[in-house]
Amino acid sequence: MTSSGILLLDKPQGWTSHDAVARTRRLAGTRKVGHAGTLDPMATGLLILGIESSTRLLTYIVGVDKEYTATIRLGSSTTTDDAEGDELGKARPAAVDAVTAADIHRVMGILTGAIEQVPSAVSAIKVDGKRAYARVRAGETVELKARPVTVSAFDLLSTTPVDGYLDLEVRVECSSGTYIRALARDLGMGLGIGGHLTALRRTRVGPFRVTDAGDLETVDVATALIPPADAARALFPVVELDEQQAVDLGHGKRINADAGTPASGPHAAIAPDGRLVGLIEFRGVAWKSIVNFPTDTP
Template structure:
C-alpha cells in the first residue's frame, strides 16, 4: 500500500501513536507523518505510506494554520494545561488588550520552544531530559507569524481563542506563553486544533477513529497530490525508464522552459508519478532527488 493520507488526529494520542495505528490498518511498515501534533492537540496530520515516505520532508516545510484557546492567569511547566502549575495570577485585561497583544506578534519574531518538546539536545529529546528533572532550555529561534487574529473574546474562565497562520518550527504553546507575558498575567494553552497544512484543509481530512483495515484504501490519495505547489513535467517512456533506473535527464530533451536552477519538480510519465528531480543549469541535467514509482 502506498500514497498520502490526510488524517484528523483526535486528542489523547501522540502523532507517533497515530502512525502506529495506520501501520496496522495498512499492513505497511513504512509509514511516517509530517508536522508533529502534541497529544492534546487535534487536527490535520499528513501521513505518507510506503515509498511515499520519501516525500514527507517537503510538506514539513509548509505553513500551518491553527485555532488555539489560551487561558490567562495560569502558567505551567509545559506551557499547556496538561503540565504542572508554576504560578497563578489575577487577570485584569480586556478583549482590546488581547487584540493589541496578538497584533504585536505578527511578523518575524524570536521564540523559545517549550522545555517539554521533541527538539534534541545532545542527541536526546528535550522532554526526556525535562522529565529527569534536568535544567534544559531550547535555544531561541526566529519564526514567522504570518497572520493572527482574535476569534473569540475572554469568557468567565479567562479564556480566549485566536487563529494563526505560522511558519515551520513555530510552537503555539510558546506563543500562548509569550502572549501571557505580554499581558502581564501569564498564560497557558488549553486547546489546539490544526486546521490547515500547505494546501490541505481539515474538512478534507478523515477522522483517525473512523479508519479501518477495510476502508483505509478509500482515503489514500496519490502521493503526488501531497505536493501541489511543485511544478510538474512530463517525460517519454524511455526517459521515464532511465530516470527510474537512476539516470539523469538532459534538459535539452525536456520541455524545461521557465524552470529555475536548483528547482525541485515532479516527474510524470502520463499519469504515473515517477519521482522528484532537481534542475541543474551547471550540468544542464535534471538530477534525481528521489524515485517513487516505475513507469
C-alpha cells in the same frame, strides 16, 4: 500489494502520533508508514501519513507552513505552557479584567511576522543528545535558545471570561517549527498576566486541510489514500514528461529542459500515464532526479 499514497487523518485527543502510525500499519497491512510532523496527545487535527514509497514525500511536507486554531487561557502560566503542566503563577482577577481587546491585539501584533521564539522547555528539541522534555521530566532546568520563525497570522476570534481567567479563541498561520504553546506563553507574558494553551487543533498543513481528513477510528485506508502523483501536484510545480524522458529519469539520467530557466526547488515529474516518476531539480542546463519513485507505484 499495499498501495502507495498519502493519508490525511483527523487525530483525536489523547492519541499520540505513534499510536496513529501503529494503527494505520495494521489497517494498511504494511510496516512502511511514517508521519509528517507530530501532534501532541492533547492536540487534535490534521496528521499526514505516508504509506509505502510515498513516505519519500514526507520530508518535503514537514517543512511547509501550517494553520491552527487554539484556546489560550490568560491569567495563568504553567510549567509546560499548556494545561498538562503545573501552575506556576496566577494573576489577580482584577488584573485579568483590566486587559482590553486593544491590549491583546497589540501584543499579538508584536508576536506576528518574522520573530525570534524560545521553544517550550518540554519540546522535543534535543539538548546534548537528549530530548528537552525528557530533561525537564528528570528534574533538570532547561533553557533553549531562541530560533527564527514566521507567524503569518495571529488572529483573535473570540474572548470568554472563565472563573477569573480570560479564554481566547485564536487562529494561527505559521512556519514549520513554530510552537503555539510558546505563543500562548509569550502573549500572557506580554500582557503581564501569564498565559498557557488549553486546546490546539491543526487545520492545515501546506495545501492539505483537515476538512479532507478521515476519522482515525473508521478510515478506509485503501479508498482514502491520495495517490503520490496527486499529492506531488499539490506540493510542487509540475513537469510533464514524454515517455522517453520518463524512462531516462527512471534510469538516473538527466533530461534537458525547455527554453528558459525553470523555477528553483523540487518539481514533480509526471509520466504521460499520470504516474509520479520522481522529484527533480534544475541543475545547470538539465533536470536531475533527487527522489525516484518505483515504476509499480499506483
